[in-house]
Amino acid sequence: MKISSFIIVCLIALQFYILQSQTIDVSKWTVETSLYSTNVALFIPSMKSICIGTSGGLIIKDDKDSVSIYRTNNGLLSSDISALGYDSLKKQLWVGASDGSIDILDFTSQTWKHITDIKSTNSLPKKRIKCFLFSSKAIFIGGDFGLISYDQNYAPGDYVEKIGTITQGTAITSLQTIKDTLWVTTEKGAGKIWMGVTSMRESEKWTVYTKNGLADSSLIGSIVKDDILYLATVKGISNYQNGVCTLIDTKGNQKINSISLQGNRVVYGDDIQVYALDDNQVIPGSDNHGILTGHSSSSDNTSILSLKSGGIIILKNSISKKYIPNSPKSNLFLFLAISSNGYLWSGAQDDRPQGFYTFGDNMWKNYSNTTNPDFAFNGFHKASAMSDGSIWLSNWGGGIVQAKPNTDTSFTYTVYNTTNSPLLGIGGGGYVVTGKAAEDRNGTVWFPNYDDAGEIGPVLIFKKKDGTFGSYKNGYNPVERKYSVCAIDNNSTKWLGSRNGLGLLYFNDKNTADLNDDIWNKLNTSNSNILDDIIKVIVKDNNGVLWIGSSGGLNAIYNPSIILQGKNPSIVKVSVISSLNVNDIAIDAVNNKWIATTNGVYVLNEDGTEILKRIDMTNAPLETNDIKALTLDNASGKVYIGTELGLLIGQTTIINPETDYSSLTCYPQPFDPNTGNTLLIKGLAPESAVHIVTPSGMPVISLYTKSGLINWDGKDDSGNIVPQGVYIILTQSGTTNKAGFTKCTIKYR
Missing domain, CATH: 2.40.10.500 (Thrombin, subunit H)
Incomplete structure (x- = not known):
């Protein structure tokens, strides 16, 4: 029988076979954080390694310039490193964090241990680790909480909240030993105690120094040389020997x-x-x-x-x-966008101006008014990707910046403000605030012109593809211009959201120059089912439905075109995620909704009636469930999750489908299901039924996906791993009726 005839026969036979739908899988998590800010550094001569504790993780750099970076996805419990110590007897690096986490790296086995007692103790109001001290019998840990000791088996011992007469809760800044005496420096003096005492918790066992011989009682550190203790304050240094403290x-x-x-x-x-x-x-x-x-x-x-x-x-x-180190300048990832070249664009917000940063080809680049003097202010707070490959970056104070691609990796930046556009500054001045931009079907870019001073002016600015600008005042209320997000539906209606509690404004010019026939109206909690008047995000999905995220939850508008008939649309509450605070929304290649909330990420099905997956600290290397921003690269299947503590990147199996099966392939070849990996079937057309059969046509399993790829775990429809051999993969699109086939080899090692 010919191959084509074999495929047709198999597809006919399999058309009533039960299809297993694709699930939402996210794997290969990586974390990106800022490594710029060095909190603590330590050189270990015996290991020829420099250890750098930053606000975004741990860097270990050896004498051959080999660099290893550790974050929450590959060893650490927390990225904000506040203390480092080296146990030379065990060849272990102790890493302390601001949240009380302690991670221990064994240099010999390259394995990690974790101590979470301090982090998990609710009674400690402050948990920052500040210093370590290693002795033959115990490990001492000092921090904002006081002093804690551990034995060599990592069992906790004394917890000393108060160093003698020093105020309880005073942070410890350093630890030293001289012979059999432990010295502790704090922000309000120094204390010493004989290490042979039954319990260090007894305040009367401590001798405290707060004034005599010290330049100041607030000690920042100490060292020991030749059994002489040197105590440092901001104002000076003293030494202690023979019972006397002397200012140097x-x-x-x-x-x-x-x-x-x-x-x-x-x-x-x-x-x-x-x-x-x-x-x-x-x-x-x-x-x-x-x-x-x-x-x-x-x-x-x-x-x-x-x-x-x-x-x-x-x-x-x-x-x-x-x-x-190459890294973003900040841990704040409060807006995200993907340009057509696959680069990520991100930054902070107006109240914490950091400029913006891009990530592509595994390299970070940071931009600000230092690198680009044309940027008047660093308060970039939104980014939008356009069909021509450009990125529009909304700025708090400096107008809006168009980043236009020159090549795959370089961009030209053009700033638009009051000098070269209809933009108006707050109160009529030069401080220009813009909101998130959106693109209509003609390639015209629209963006809000924000004002909170009651100045009558444009609420919307547009720039056509030919470079000409135009603007519209608010036809509903000319003085209301406090809008910061924008979306455009399939009928070219512009929808503006306000983070200042004005609700949702919509506008349609009916494609005429006549201002008299324009449609303007405002929806809020008093005249609609909007859950909250603080609108954070508006997104149009693949079917033209509008999804609105607010402080009160998630709404959907299924009939936005009805406003052309002079009627307000129906606003539906998406009850499946209750009243969660929604910060961002992204739509994937198969029209699922990815919702960033203050309680993790929720993936909803196409109509928002079912939770397909939840991503939070329990199943992903997140340091917080407060997700600030979210975007998807539907060409690669990557998901980017932004928080105030860094960026999380995951790989999904959902990508844009192909038009046909000409690029159908599968890998790895040969495939061994016992490795725990999956076979990736890629190059699928829309709504593909994927049938895996034996060379004789016997069905093994049938899968279904709207994505351009799907995984197979090497099991049949009963959950059994299939025998070794060659298998035929038959595919057929439910929308185009096009079919394709490829084959894979199963081989066990």
Whole structure:
């Protein structure tokens, strides 16, 4: 029998076979966070490794410039690192975080252990880890909560809330030992205690120093050299020996932020450079690097200087070398967009201006008015991708920026403000605020012109493909211009949402220049079923339905075209996710709705009546369930989830379908189901029935998807792994009736 005849016979025989629908699978999670801000650094000479704790994770850099980055998807429980310590006996790196998490990396086995006692203790109001100290019998941990000890088997011991007479709740800044005495420095003095006491919780066992011999009682750190303790405050340094604390002359250097032992000499740093304590001379190579936030040193004379501008300086023998990790400038991912070249665009918001950042080809680039002086303000707060490959970036104060592609990787940036467009600044001035842009079917870009000063002016600006601008005042109420999001439906009606509690404004010009026939109206909680008047997002799905996210939940408008008949549309409450606070909405290739809420991500089916999947801290490496932004790359199937603590990227099996089966393929080949992997069948046409059969035509399993790809786990319709051999994959589109086939080989190792 010919192949074509075989396919036809099989498809006819299988047309009544039960199809198994595709599920929502997200895998291969990666996390992206900012590595710019160095909170703590540590050089371990024996491991030839620099360890850098940042607000976005841990960096380990060896002497061959090999870099390993650890975040919540590959070892850490928390990304905001606040303390590092090295246990030389066990060859373990201890990593402390601002939320009380402790992660322990074993350098020998390259495995992680975790201690969550501090993080999970509800009675601790403050949990930041600040320092570690390792002895032969115990590990001491100091932080905002006080002092806690652990034995060598990681079992907790004493919890000391109060160091002697020092106020309870005072943060501990460093730990040292001299012989059999433990020294603790705090923000309100220093304390010492004999390490052989039955319990360190007994306040009377502590000896406290708060004034005599100290430049200030607020201690920032300490080190020990030759059994002499050196205590550092912002205003000066003292040493303690033979029971006496003595202030050392630092020649007026009184903005000290760190102290360390560089080789065999005591050094201290301020925000400009590092000094030797014995002569107060600048350490060569430590100056002219900008503002320093701190430093650390090691026994081999290496010092690590932390830069406020981002990254570190590695200093040894007067030679300095800068290291800046490639990362976004901030952990704030409060808006997201994907350009046609697959690049991600993101940033913060107007109240926390950071500029914006792009991610493509595994590289981050950061943009601000420092890199681009034409950007008057760094308050970028929305981004929209257009069909011509451009990205429009809405700015709080500086108008709107069009990023137009030159090549696949470079863009030209054009700023539009009061000088070159109809935009009007707040109160009629030059401070121009724009909302999220949208594109109509003619390629015209529309965006709100925000004003909260009651100035009559344009509420909507548009720019045509030929470059000409136009504008419209609010035909419902000319002084209401506090709108910051925009969407355009299939009938070219513009829908504007207000984050200031004005509800939903809509406008249609009926495709005429006559302003008298324009349709304007406003919907809010008083005249409609909108759940809340604070509108955060409006999205049109693949069927032309409008989805509205607000502080009160999710609404849908199934009949937006009815406004052309002079009627208000029906606004439906999507009750399947109750009254969750909705921050963002994205539509995937098969018209599912991905909803970003303050309680995780919910994936709803096409009509919003069923929850297909929930993504939160229990099943994804998220540090918070408060999801601020969400976008999908329907060409690759990637989902991007933005929070205030970083970006989460996952791989889905939902991509745009092909028009036919000319590119149908499957991999890996050969495929072994026992590995736990799946066979990826890609190049599917819309609404594909996928039948897997034996060479003789016996059915194995039948699958169904609207996506351009689907996974097969190597099991038949009874859940049994199939035998080795060759299998035929038959496909047929439910919309085009086109068919295709390929084959795969099952082989066990």
